Amino acid sequence: MTVARRLLPVLLLLLSACASPVWRSPDRPAACVDWYAQLDGAIRAAATGYAPYHRLPDFPYLRSDRFLASLTPSLATDEQWTFWQELANRRDLEARILEWRNLPLAVPQRRELTETGLRRQLDRCSAQLLAADRRQSGFREALRQQAVVPDDYRTLYRFPLYPLAAVPVSLLTERARDDFRRWFATPWDRLPVQGQLVRFSPPPRPRLSAAARRRLLQRMAANPLALPVPTPDEAARLFAALAPELVVDVAADFDRFGAVAGEEDGWRIRTDQPTVYHYLSWTWLDGHPALQLNYSLWFSARAGSAPRIEQGPLDGLTLRITLDRTGEVRLMDGMNNCGCYHFFLPTAALVPRERSPVLAPGPFIPASLPADFPRQPLLIRISSGWHQVQQVATDAPPAAGQRSYRLRPYTDLESLPLPSGRFVSLFRPDGIARHSGRIEPLLLFPMGVADVGSMRQRGHHPIVLIGREHFDSPDLLERHFCQP
Numbered sequence: 001m002t003v004a005r006r007l008l009p010v011l012l013l014l015l016s017a018c019a020s021p022v023w024r025s026p027d028r029p030a031a032c033v034d035w036y037a038q039l040d041g042a043i044r045a046a047a048t049g050y051a052p053y054h055r056l057p058d059f060p061y062l063r064s065d066r067f068l069a070s071l072t073p074s075l076a077t078d079e080q081w082t083f084w085q086e087l088a089n090r091r092d093l094e095a096r097i098l099e100w101r102n103l104p105l106a107v108p109q110r111r112e113l114t115e116t117g118l119r120r121q122l123d124r125c126s127a128q129l130l131a132a133d134r135r136q137s138g139f140r141e142a143l144r145q146q147a148v149v150p151d152d153y154r155t156l157y158r159f160p161l162y163p164l165a166a167v168p169v170s171l172l173t174e175r176a177r178d179d180f181r182r183w184f185a186t187p188w189d190r191l192p193v194q195g196q197l198v199r200f201s202p203p204p205r206p207r208l209s210a211a212a213r214r215r216l217l218q219r220m221a222a223n224p225l226a227l228p229v230p231t232p233d234e235a236a237r238l239f240a241a242l243a244p245e246l247v248v249d250v251a252a253d254f255d256r257f258g259a260v261a262g263e264e265d266g267w268r269i270r271t272d273q274p275t276v277y278h279y280l281s282w283t284w285l286d287g288h289p290a291l292q293l294n295y296s297l298w299f300s301a302r303a304g305s306a307p308r309i310e311q312g313p314l315d316g317l318t319l320r321i322t323l324d325r326t327g328e329v330r331l332m333d334g335m336n337n338c339g340c341y342h343f344f345l346p347t348a349a350l351v352p353r354e355r356s357p358v359l360a361p362g363p364f365i366p367a368s369l370p371a372d373f374p375r376q377p378l379l380i381r382i383s384s385g386w387h388q389v390q391q392v393a394t395d396a397p398p399a400a401g402q403r404s405y406r407l408r409p410y411t412d413l414e415s416l417p418l419p420s421g422r423f424v425s426l427f428r429p430d431g432i433a434r435h436s437g438r439i440e441p442l443l444l445f446p447m448g449v450a451d452v453g454s455m456r457q458r459g460h461h462p463i464v465l466i467g468r469e470h471f472d473s474p475d476l477l478e479r480h481f482c483q484p
Contacts, residue, residue, distance in 0.1 A: 023058040023138065023139075023142040023146075024058070025129075025132045025133045025135070025136045025139075027132040027135060027136070028128075028129055028132045028133070029125075029128050029129070029132070032124075032125035032128050032129055033129075035121065035125060036060040036061070036125065036129075037060075038109065039096070039100070039109055040060065042103060042107050042108070042109045042110075043099045043100075043103070045107075046102075046103050046104055046107060047428070047429050048098075048099045048100075048102040048103055048425070048429070049099060049429035050095040050096075050098050050099050050414070050425075050429075051427060051428075051429060051430060051431035051457050051459060051460055052065065052095075052431070052457060052458050052459035052460070053065055053091045053092070053094070053095045053459070054069075054147070054149040054150075056088070056143070056146040056147060057146055058142065058146060059129075059133070059142075059143070059146065060092075060129070061089055061092055061122070061125065061126035061129050061130065062085065062088040062089055062091075062092055062143070063088060063091040063092040063095055064088055064091070064146075064147040064148075064149060065091065065149060065459060065472065066149045066459075066470065066472050066473060066474050067281065067282045067283065067289075067472070067474045068084070068087060068088060068091070068147060069147040069148050069149055069474075070284065070474040070475070071084060071225060071227075072084070072143065072144045072147055073144070075140075077224065079224040080224045080225055081140060082224075083223055083224045083225055083227075084225065085130065085143075087227075087229075088143075088147070089126055089130070092122075092126070093119070093122055093123075093126075094411075096118070096122060097115065097118065097119070098411065098414050098415050098425070100113070100115075100118055101115070101415050101423045102415055102422075102423045102424055102425055104422060105421060105422055151462075151468055151470065152431075152449065152450070152460050152461075152462045152470065153448040153449060153462060153468050154448050154449070154450055155448065157445050157446060157447075157448045157449075157450070158446055158447070158448040161446035162446050162447065162448065164446075165444075165446040165447060166359055166447075166465075166466050167359070169444070169447060169465050169466060170359050170360070170361055170466060173361045173465070173466075174361060176341065177361070177364055177366070180341075180343065180364070180366045180388065180390075181366050183366075183383075183388075183390035183391060184366040184367040184390070184391055186391070188381065188391050188393055188396045188397065189396075189397050191381065191390055191391060193249055194249055194251040194304070194305065194383075194384040194385070195249055195250045195251025195252070195255065195384055196249075196250050196251075196400045196401055197247055197248070197249055197250070197399040197400050197401070198247070198248050198250045198399055198400065198401035198402070198403060199245060199246070199247045199379075199398075199399035199401065199402050199403070200245070200246040200247075200248065200257075200274050200403050200404065200405045201245050201402070201403070201404050201405070202240065202243035202244070202245070202276070202404070202405060202407060203240060203243075203404070203406065203407060204240075205240055205241050205243070205377070206237055206240055206241055207241075208237065208238070208241035210327065210328065212327075213238075213241075213323070213326075213327030213328075214326050214327040214328075215327075216230075216234060216237075216238070216327060217291065217323065217325055217326060217327040218325075219234075220234065220291070221289075221325060225289070226288065226289060226325075227282065227289045228282075228289060228290075228291040228323075228325070230280070230291070235280060236407075238291075238293060238323075239278045239293055239295075239407055240407065241374070242293055242321055242329070242374055242378075243276070243295065243407060244295065244319060244377070244378040244379065244380045245377050245378065245379045245380070246276075246297070246379075246380055246382060246405070247379055247380065247381045247382065247396065247399055248382045248384075249381075249382065249383055249384040250384065250401070251304060251384040251385065252303070252304060252384070252385075253271060253300065254299055254300050254301040254302075254303045254304065254315070254385065255299065255304075255384050255385065255387075256269075256271035256274070256299070256300075257269070257271075257274060257275070257276075257297040257298055257299050257316075257405075258270045258271040258272065258273050258274055258275055258298070258299075258300075259273040259274075259275040259408070260275075260298055260412075260413055260416065260426055261416065262416030262417055262418045262423070262424055262426075263418070263419075264418055264419065264420060266434060266435045267314070267416070267426060267434065267435065268300070269298060269299065269300040271300075273406070274403055274404070274405035274406070275297070275298075275405060275406050275407075275408050276295050276296065276297050276405050276406075276407055276408070277295075277296045277297070277298075277407075277408050277409065277410045277412060277413055278293065278294060278295055278296070278407055278408070278409065278410060279294045279296070279409070279410035279411075279458055280292065280293065280294070281294055281320070281458075281472060282474070283322060283474055283475075283476060283477055284474055284475055284477070284478050285322065285324055285325075285330060285477050285478065286324065286325075286478075286483060287478075288324075288325050289325075290322055290323060290324055290325065290330070290477075291322075291323045292320050292321065292322045292323070293320065293321045293323070294318055294319070294320045294410070294458070295318065295319045295320070295321075296316060296317070296318045296319075296337065296410060296413075296458075297316055297317050297405075298314065298315070298316040298337070298413075299314070299315040299316060299387055300313070300314065300315075301313050301314065301315055302314075302315035302385065302386065302387060303385050304384050304385020304386070305383070305384060305385040305386055306385045306386040306387075307386075309438070309439055309440055309443065309453075310340075310386075310438060310440065310453060311438070312436065312437060312438045312439075312453070313435055313436055313437075314433055314435065314436035314455050315336070315337070315387050315455070316336065316337035316387070316455060317334060317335070317336055317337065317382065317387060317389070318334060318335055318336075318337055318458075318461075318471075319332060319333075319334040319380065319389075320332065320333050320334060320471075322477065324349075328349070329347065329369070329373060329374055330346070330347055330349050330350055331344060331345065331346045331347060331350055331369065331477065331481070332344075332345045332369050332378070332392075333345065334389055335461065335463055335471060336387065336388070337433075337455045337456060337461075338438075338452075338453055338454060338455055338456060338461075339449075339456055339461035339462050339463045339471060340453070340463075341364075341388060342364065342463040342464075342471065343364045343365070343366055343389070344363055344364065344365045344480070344481075345365070345366070345367055345368060345369045345392060346365065346368060346369060346481060347368065347369050347371070348368065348371065348484070349483065349484070350477075350481040350482070350483070351481060351482055351483065351484045352365055352480060352481055353479070353480055353481060353482055359466060360464065360466040360467045361464075361466070363480045367391075367392065369392065370392060370393060370394045372394050373394055376394035376395070377394065378392060378393075378394060379392065379393045379394065379395075379396050380392050381393075381396075410458060413425070413426045413427070414426065414427065414457075426457075427456075427457040430450075430460075431456055431457040431459065431460030432450075432451045432454050432455075432456060432457070432460075433454060433455035433456065433457065436454045436455040437451065437453075437454050438452075438453030438454060439453075440452050440453030441453065444465065447465040447466070448465075449462050449465065452465075458472070459472055
């Protein structure tokens with residue numbers, strides 16, 4: 001990935017603050033403009049906004065994310081622009097359906113439309129607005145500027161204590177990493193057990209050889225941007241084929257992950273229904289778009305042996321597998337769902353880049369990914385209470401207990417059915433999980449992360465306290481790794 005491609009989205013974001021505040025097309029059909037405005041007004045009033053995708057202020061039918069924004073500097077042909085706009089429109093469609101579904105049932109836009117009717121109206125009006133906008137000069141440049149996604153750090157929070165707080169935060173980070181290094185250096189059967197090891201297995205895996213993955217990825221990338229975009233069936237096949245085995249140290253109910261169920265005043269974890277939620281993402285690798293499979297699991301609380309400052313309701317992990325354009329697994333990384341304790345487990349195909357010594361701890365690489373994955377299923381050992389990854393393997397002693405888990409789309413978290421018949425997201429419109437607060441902000445607010453320690457929605461995971469970095473930063477891998 002070139003330096004220009006990394007820096008241009010940042011420069012565009014800065015320039016957009018000085019550019020003309022609005023972009024308008026006089027040819028837009030007024031009925032569609034008004035319809036979008038009314039729907040947006042209802043969504044704002046009911047606080048059902050969808051955080052993972054970034055709204056383009058002057059283009060209500062398009063939404064972006066960090067990876068889509070990273071594509072805009074290299075868009076050259078009409079075909080590439082058309083495909084990019086199609087992807088941005090799909091994101092808006094996905095977001096608006098969830099926002100609409102979560103509206104109170106009495107709101108006119110919710111009461112008077114069916115989901116099928118909503119889709120038809122969105123398809124019709126987005127096509128009309130796009131056709132009108134394409135005729136205007138400056139359209140593409142406006143898209144480039146407005147597609148840039150703001151980061152999740154608050155500069156104001158960092159003034160003036162950030163430089164002072166960075167020193168103890170760096171030291172505490174290294175102390176926690178020492179614990180992780182000891183875990184990964186300890187043989188699986190010698191790791192401490194606080195309760196009982198229970199092995200949670202995914203549904204039966206479909207056969208998917210390396211050659212089959214290569215053909216599948218090539219077929220997905222047959223588009224103007226060479227971007228691997230799977231169909232729902234293709235995505236489901238990949239998620240099932242590469243799903244990990246989870247070996248959890250279960251000492252109490254808070255160590256049993258499960259399905260998230262909506263309640264009128266919050267949520268609860270159905271431990272009788274072990275569930276892993278999944279979603280797709282993309283990154284840059286070797287100068288090419290790479291597909292990522294994200295697996296997210298949720299516990300009722302962080303408790304037990306976890307540091308006191310981090311304890312509180314709701315906890316979780318996200319584990320992510322990155323495939324290169326040939327379908328080979330190149331890396332697994334993961335984090336707690338607060339964005340905390342991010343780590344990399346690369347294969348031998350990736351070598352960490354050398355770093356200049358700075359105060360920031362830098363990328364954490366406690367071990368490598370087993371060489372025989374995915375020929376053999378990946379086993380992931382998870383601690384009690386703190387819910388940290390302690391070890392990975394493809395062969396391990398039998399666990400005392402055995403259960404299975406099901407795979408569900410991440411969007412299930414973003415529209416939970418309630419007993420009243422309404423739907424509600426697990427997350428607030430700012431991407432913070434409801435009722436998951438901690439006491440960490442009292443001490444760590446100078447690091448610039450709002451509601452630090454709370455669980456967060458995809459697309460809103462700052463993963464460092466010193467500097468600025470996100471789990472979905474599109475150049476995350478290319479900045480930290482290179483080919484040998």
